[in-house]
Amino acid sequence: MVTSISASFPHLILPKGQIKDGLYSALRDAILDGRLKASTKLPSSRALAEMMSISRNSVLAAIERLLDEGYLFTKPSSGTYVAEVVPDQLIHIQESSEKTTINHHHTLNINPNMDALLSSWREQACSSQKKRIFHVGVGCIDLFPHQLWGKLLTRAWRQSYYQLGQFHDPRGYLPLRQAICEYVQSTRGLNCNEQQIIIVNGTQQAIHLTAYALLQANDEVCLDEPGYDAAFNIFRSFGAQVNLIESDEEGMQISKITDHYSKSKLVYTAPSHQFPLGGTLSLARRFALLDWANSQEKWIFEDDYNSEFRYGTHPIQALQGLDQQQRVIYSGTFTKMMFPEFRLGFMVVPEALIETFSTAKYYTDVRSSYLEQVALALFIQQGHYARHVRKVRKACYERQQALIQAINEHLSDIVEVQPTDSGIHLIGWLKGTWSEQDFINHCSALDLAIQPLSRYCQITTKKAAVLIGYAAHQPKEIIENIKELALILKK
């Protein structure tokens, strides 16, 4: 509909759709492009409605929205006017100052330890958000029972209504901590009680709290190489000195720690599924690490991020369950089994550290979201979680098989993959003269989220390889995308 409203008023075009939204956009555009100047008085709502041949209610709704958003203001007993400074100008000013912050953060007195985080974020983390398929670290989102979860959230809301205004234990909702405690005792062989469980917003927060609670600047920390880049960056951001420990076929070389880095205060490792290569720490090395930590009074951070994703084999007992002296800080996450935006996980901390970690949690974000904790407790207590885990394991196995078959059929002259009995990504070793960068450039052209192994290496990699996440996609989709990738790689 095209409507002209008066000689002194700009010509407004109402786009298709709801009239009130159309008038809102038309007035907003006229303000932004200067056809309606600052301090211009608007006709009364009645006059505007008449002139535009629309209902007065539509005019009032559009004007109210523009008033709320700051494009217009009212003068008592006078009328409605165009604002002096419109919000888009403010937004524009904020955007340009954000750029200044990024470019000149060194002149802004920002903690220099943030540099590692900032450059990693710019190079890696934010770029993977736009990709389509093969995301690393994402579980079977399509299998999650969303409707059931919605019902449990509603029930959690009804049942917690009177609890939401109260102050609770920073460690989290007790029935959830009890349910997790029982679950990890039976499935992971953990040795703990519910007092030791602290609900956190995923593993990343668990690592953060550990650094916050235990480390001072220049303290030494040992980490897997290649390893989880987020852990490396978080420890560095606390000013820690990070010692990198390489793995062989028995996993992390513990003798390197005990022989060369015995001053380290903390060892971060993923013993059940080394990230990103997927190896398992041998039993002999598990005991060697525990003996050292016990005799030297060191701490071990056990990242058990992938423990639920096992196919066919018995789960390996967690390091925490072998630990007789309470030197292990264990961390588990729900972000992989539920969905990436479900930001809940848990820590099992030694009894001597309960108060320290509760305090660290309290001064970080007080508590994790109550409602989701209540819904998760119901989800576990009613057996839905265990059922979901079984379904996901079966599907992940099939998806891994599909990926391997597709690669062997269409890409075997470029990529070599080996099956694994756990995890949600595979390592693809590149053959011939293929460099990671060449391979990734082709993947980016197809919007594939395949990552270079070098992203997780602080020391230069000897062999070129890529990480391919497979859990979030049906076999058919996996096969089609590998075929498509093969076509452009072989052009």
Ligand SMILES: Cc1ncc(COP(=O)(O)O)c(C=O)c1O
């Ligand atoms: C080694 C490792 N640990 C933990 C996590 C999970 O972190 P969060 O629970 O914060 O999602 C990831 C995520 O991909 C990971 O790769």
